[in-house]
Amino acid sequence: MPCRSGGTRPRPVYGREQADAGEAVLAEILRAVTGTGWPALVLSAGAVVSIFSVVLVTLFGQTRILFSMARDGLVPQVFSRVDRKRHTPARNTWIVGAGVGLLATFVPLQQLADLTSLGTLMAFVAVAAAVVVLRRTNPDAPRPFRLPLHPLVPVLAAVSCLYLAWLLPGLTWTLFGAWLLLAAGLYLGFGRRHSRLERAGGEPDDATAGTATAGTAMPDAATPGTATPVVSAGTPPSAVTAPEAPEAAAGPTA
Numbered sequence: 001m002p003c004r005s006g007g008t009r010p011r012p013v014y015g016r017e018q019a020d021a022g023e024a025v026l027a028e029i030l031r032a033v034t035g036t037g038w039p040a041l042v043l044s045a046g047a048v049v050s051i052f053s054v055v056l057v058t059l060f061g062q063t064r065i066l067f068s069m070a071r072d073g074l075v076p077q078v079f080s081r082v083d084r085k086r087h088t089p090a091r092n093t094w095i096v097g098a099g100v101g102l103l104a105t106f107v108p109l110q111q112l113a114d115l116t117s118l119g120t121l122m123a124f125v126a127v128a129a130a131v132v133v134l135r136r137t138n139p140d141a142p143r144p145f146r147l148p149l150h151p152l153v154p155v156l157a158a159v160s161c162l163y164l165a166w167l168l169p170g171l172t173w174t175l176f177g178a179w180l181l182l183a184a185g186l187y188l189g190f191g192r193r194h195s196r197l198e199r200a201g202g203e204p205d206d207a208t209a210g211t212a213t214a215g216t217a218m219p220d221a222a223t224p225g226t227a228t229p230v231v232s233a234g235t236p237p238s239a240v241t242a243p244e245a246p247e248a249a250a251g252p253t254a
Helices: 015-021 025-034 038-071 090-106 109-137 152-166 170-194 206-213
Strands: none
Touching (some): 090 109
């Protein structure tokens, strides 16, 4: 089809053909409508910036989720260790960043996008189902937000997400099932045995206690002019440090 610039407009592609070609649909539409390339270039630059910000926020969220899970004993304690200077989960961030980099290097982008979409949709389904279940199992729980048309709204939300997930390719479902089996194996082999929620009174396990006291020499008896650090379950290693100067001490102890 000829355009005002004297050339021919690119043939539009849709559906799976567009996904396989890896073309940016909005950029192609702008180029076809305006007949120039700079609007598509501006849109592509904005897409790059937005994707970078979304990935960065997602990485921060994933590291904090693993940090909380490690404190509960569901994953290894390396994810709950914080840097002594910056008080941030540095090792956790490095591990998650390396894993994401490996996936981005060896797995096609379209498969990663489909897997991300399927995981997000399944999370929405779980939330919608939890709303219905908790209304029956815990009816007296405080609820600061009102849900109109219950249970119609959560049921429609779950059905809509399941329909969108059903439209994804079969390979995505296969990989998602393998990921669920891996997560179930991690929980049954490690998390269930080390979970603090499974212990009466929330007593910490040996791994958690070892993490809290790692690198800290606990004196047998208190000495004048020094403060005895208090160690509790879930206390990060950075918080269990002796004062560097006598001025930081609270005074002589008995």
